[in-house]
Amino acid sequence: MTTHGGRRRTQAERDAITVEIGYALFSAAFAAAVVFGAVAGPAFLFDLPGPLETLLVRAALVVAPVLFAVRVVSVLMRFRRSAQPSQPGRTSPDS
Template identity: 75%
Template sequence: MTVHGGRRTQAERDAITVEIGYALYSATFAAAVVLGAVTGPALLFDLPEIVEATLSYAGPVLATALFAVRTVTVLVRFRRAVQPSQPGRTSPDS
Protein backbone atom coordinates (compact mmCIF):
# COMPACT_ATOMS: atom_id res chain seq x y z
CA MET A 1 0.00 0.00 0.00
CA THR A 2 2.83 2.40 0.71
CA VAL A 3 4.74 3.58 -2.31
CA HIS A 4 7.80 4.76 -0.41
CA GLY A 5 8.51 1.31 1.05
CA GLY A 6 8.41 2.47 4.66
CA ARG A 7 6.03 1.74 7.47
CA ARG A 8 2.34 2.46 7.05
CA THR A 9 1.01 5.69 8.45
CA GLN A 10 -1.80 5.75 10.99
CA ALA A 11 -4.21 6.92 8.28
CA GLU A 12 -3.29 3.96 6.08
CA ARG A 13 -3.75 1.53 8.97
CA ASP A 14 -7.11 3.11 9.78
CA ALA A 15 -8.20 2.81 6.14
CA ILE A 16 -7.27 -0.86 6.09
CA THR A 17 -9.16 -1.49 9.35
CA VAL A 18 -12.28 0.22 8.02
CA GLU A 19 -12.09 -1.69 4.75
CA ILE A 20 -11.72 -5.04 6.54
CA GLY A 21 -14.72 -4.20 8.71
CA TYR A 22 -16.75 -3.23 5.66
CA ALA A 23 -15.75 -6.41 3.84
CA LEU A 24 -16.77 -8.61 6.76
CA TYR A 25 -20.02 -6.74 7.43
CA SER A 26 -21.17 -6.68 3.81
CA ALA A 27 -20.20 -10.33 3.32
CA THR A 28 -22.12 -11.35 6.45
CA PHE A 29 -25.19 -9.42 5.31
CA ALA A 30 -25.10 -10.90 1.80
CA ALA A 31 -24.59 -14.43 3.16
CA ALA A 32 -27.52 -14.03 5.57
CA VAL A 33 -29.80 -12.88 2.76
CA VAL A 34 -28.81 -15.82 0.56
CA LEU A 35 -29.16 -18.26 3.45
CA GLY A 36 -32.66 -16.98 4.19
CA ALA A 37 -33.70 -16.93 0.54
CA VAL A 38 -32.54 -20.48 -0.15
CA THR A 39 -33.28 -22.21 3.16
CA GLY A 40 -36.38 -20.18 4.06
CA PRO A 41 -38.85 -21.94 1.75
CA ALA A 42 -37.83 -25.32 3.18
CA LEU A 43 -38.70 -24.06 6.65
CA LEU A 44 -41.88 -22.20 5.74
CA PHE A 45 -43.61 -24.49 3.27
CA ASP A 46 -44.52 -28.15 3.23
CA LEU A 47 -42.26 -29.38 0.44
CA PRO A 48 -41.25 -32.90 -0.59
CA GLU A 49 -38.46 -34.30 1.58
CA ILE A 50 -35.87 -34.32 -1.20
CA VAL A 51 -36.51 -30.63 -1.94
CA GLU A 52 -36.34 -29.71 1.75
CA ALA A 53 -33.10 -31.64 2.17
CA THR A 54 -31.58 -30.06 -0.94
CA LEU A 55 -32.52 -26.53 0.10
CA SER A 56 -31.37 -27.11 3.69
CA TYR A 57 -27.99 -28.29 2.41
CA ALA A 58 -27.58 -25.78 -0.42
CA GLY A 59 -28.35 -22.69 1.70
CA PRO A 60 -25.35 -22.90 4.05
CA VAL A 61 -23.04 -24.00 1.23
CA LEU A 62 -24.01 -21.05 -0.97
CA ALA A 63 -23.90 -18.61 1.95
CA THR A 64 -20.39 -19.75 2.91
CA ALA A 65 -19.15 -19.47 -0.67
CA LEU A 66 -20.71 -16.03 -1.07
CA PHE A 67 -19.15 -14.85 2.22
CA ALA A 68 -15.68 -15.88 1.05
CA VAL A 69 -16.05 -14.44 -2.44
CA ARG A 70 -17.47 -11.13 -1.21
CA THR A 71 -14.76 -10.68 1.42
CA VAL A 72 -11.93 -11.38 -1.02
CA THR A 73 -13.48 -9.22 -3.75
CA VAL A 74 -13.82 -6.17 -1.49
CA LEU A 75 -10.29 -6.49 -0.12
CA VAL A 76 -8.69 -7.03 -3.54
CA ARG A 77 -10.57 -4.03 -4.95
CA PHE A 78 -9.32 -1.89 -2.05
CA ARG A 79 -5.74 -3.01 -2.56
CA ARG A 80 -5.85 -2.09 -6.26
CA ALA A 81 -7.46 1.31 -5.67
CA VAL A 82 -5.17 4.26 -6.21
CA GLN A 83 -4.92 6.16 -2.95
CA PRO A 84 -4.29 9.93 -2.96
CA SER A 85 -0.68 10.86 -2.24
CA GLN A 86 -1.60 13.44 0.38
CA PRO A 87 -4.30 13.01 3.02
CA GLY A 88 -7.37 15.05 2.27
CA ARG A 89 -6.42 15.59 -1.36
CA THR A 90 -7.64 13.86 -4.47
CA SER A 91 -5.36 12.65 -7.19
CA PRO A 92 -4.95 14.96 -10.23
CA ASP A 93 -6.87 12.50 -12.41
CA SER A 94 -10.13 12.94 -10.49
Protein backbone atom coordinates in the same frame (compact mmCIF):
# COMPACT_ATOMS: atom_id res chain seq x y z
CA MET B 1 3.84 -2.82 9.37
CA THR B 2 5.52 -1.73 6.17
CA THR B 3 4.11 -1.39 2.70
CA HIS B 4 5.64 -2.84 -0.43
CA GLY B 5 7.98 0.16 -0.85
CA GLY B 6 9.52 -0.37 2.58
CA ARG B 7 8.05 2.72 4.24
CA ARG B 8 5.95 2.57 7.39
CA ARG B 9 2.19 2.97 7.07
CA THR B 10 0.67 6.09 8.56
CA GLN B 11 -2.10 5.92 11.14
CA ALA B 12 -4.57 7.06 8.49
CA GLU B 13 -3.55 4.19 6.20
CA ARG B 14 -3.89 1.67 9.03
CA ASP B 15 -7.31 3.11 9.92
CA ALA B 16 -8.42 2.89 6.29
CA ILE B 17 -7.37 -0.75 6.13
CA THR B 18 -9.22 -1.52 9.38
CA VAL B 19 -12.40 0.16 8.15
CA GLU B 20 -12.19 -1.65 4.82
CA ILE B 21 -11.76 -5.04 6.52
CA GLY B 22 -14.76 -4.30 8.75
CA TYR B 23 -16.84 -3.28 5.74
CA ALA B 24 -15.80 -6.41 3.83
CA LEU B 25 -16.74 -8.70 6.72
CA PHE B 26 -20.04 -6.95 7.50
CA SER B 27 -21.22 -6.73 3.90
CA ALA B 28 -20.21 -10.35 3.26
CA ALA B 29 -22.06 -11.58 6.34
CA PHE B 30 -25.15 -9.61 5.34
CA ALA B 31 -25.08 -10.91 1.76
CA ALA B 32 -24.54 -14.50 2.93
CA ALA B 33 -27.45 -14.23 5.39
CA VAL B 34 -29.77 -12.85 2.72
CA VAL B 35 -28.83 -15.58 0.25
CA PHE B 36 -29.16 -18.27 2.92
CA GLY B 37 -32.63 -16.97 3.78
CA ALA B 38 -33.66 -16.78 0.14
CA VAL B 39 -32.50 -20.31 -0.65
CA ALA B 40 -33.39 -22.14 2.59
CA GLY B 41 -36.34 -19.94 3.56
CA PRO B 42 -38.97 -21.85 1.59
CA ALA B 43 -37.87 -25.06 3.30
CA PHE B 44 -38.59 -23.49 6.69
CA LEU B 45 -41.77 -21.63 5.72
CA PHE B 46 -43.64 -24.21 3.67
CA ASP B 47 -44.41 -27.88 4.08
CA LEU B 48 -42.24 -29.24 1.28
CA PRO B 49 -41.40 -32.87 0.49
CA GLY B 50 -38.46 -34.18 2.54
CA PRO B 51 -35.87 -34.47 -0.26
CA LEU B 52 -36.62 -30.98 -1.59
CA GLU B 53 -36.41 -29.49 1.89
CA THR B 54 -33.05 -31.20 2.47
CA LEU B 55 -31.78 -30.06 -0.94
CA LEU B 56 -32.68 -26.42 -0.28
CA VAL B 57 -31.04 -26.34 3.15
CA ARG B 58 -27.88 -28.06 1.91
CA ALA B 59 -27.67 -25.76 -1.11
CA ALA B 60 -27.95 -22.76 1.19
CA LEU B 61 -25.22 -24.19 3.45
CA VAL B 62 -22.93 -24.42 0.42
CA VAL B 63 -23.78 -21.16 -1.35
CA ALA B 64 -23.72 -18.83 1.67
CA PRO B 65 -20.11 -19.49 2.79
CA VAL B 66 -18.88 -19.37 -0.80
CA LEU B 67 -20.60 -16.02 -1.30
CA PHE B 68 -19.11 -14.78 1.98
CA ALA B 69 -15.57 -15.64 0.89
CA VAL B 70 -15.99 -14.22 -2.60
CA ARG B 71 -17.41 -10.96 -1.23
CA VAL B 72 -14.58 -10.49 1.30
CA VAL B 73 -11.90 -11.17 -1.30
CA SER B 74 -13.48 -8.93 -3.93
CA VAL B 75 -13.87 -5.98 -1.54
CA LEU B 76 -10.32 -6.27 -0.24
CA MET B 77 -8.80 -6.70 -3.70
CA ARG B 78 -10.70 -3.65 -4.97
CA PHE B 79 -9.39 -1.65 -1.99
CA ARG B 80 -5.84 -2.84 -2.62
CA ARG B 81 -5.98 -1.73 -6.27
CA SER B 82 -7.47 1.68 -5.48
CA ALA B 83 -5.17 2.42 -2.52
CA GLN B 84 -1.93 2.44 -4.51
CA PRO B 85 -0.84 5.51 -6.46
CA SER B 86 -0.16 5.07 -10.15
CA GLN B 87 3.49 6.15 -9.83
CA PRO B 88 5.77 5.78 -6.82
CA GLY B 89 5.93 8.98 -4.81
CA ARG B 90 2.98 10.59 -6.58
CA THR B 91 -0.72 10.61 -5.93
CA SER B 92 -3.05 9.05 -8.43
CA PRO B 93 -4.69 11.46 -10.92
CA ASP B 94 -8.18 10.96 -9.49
CA SER B 95 -7.25 11.99 -5.96
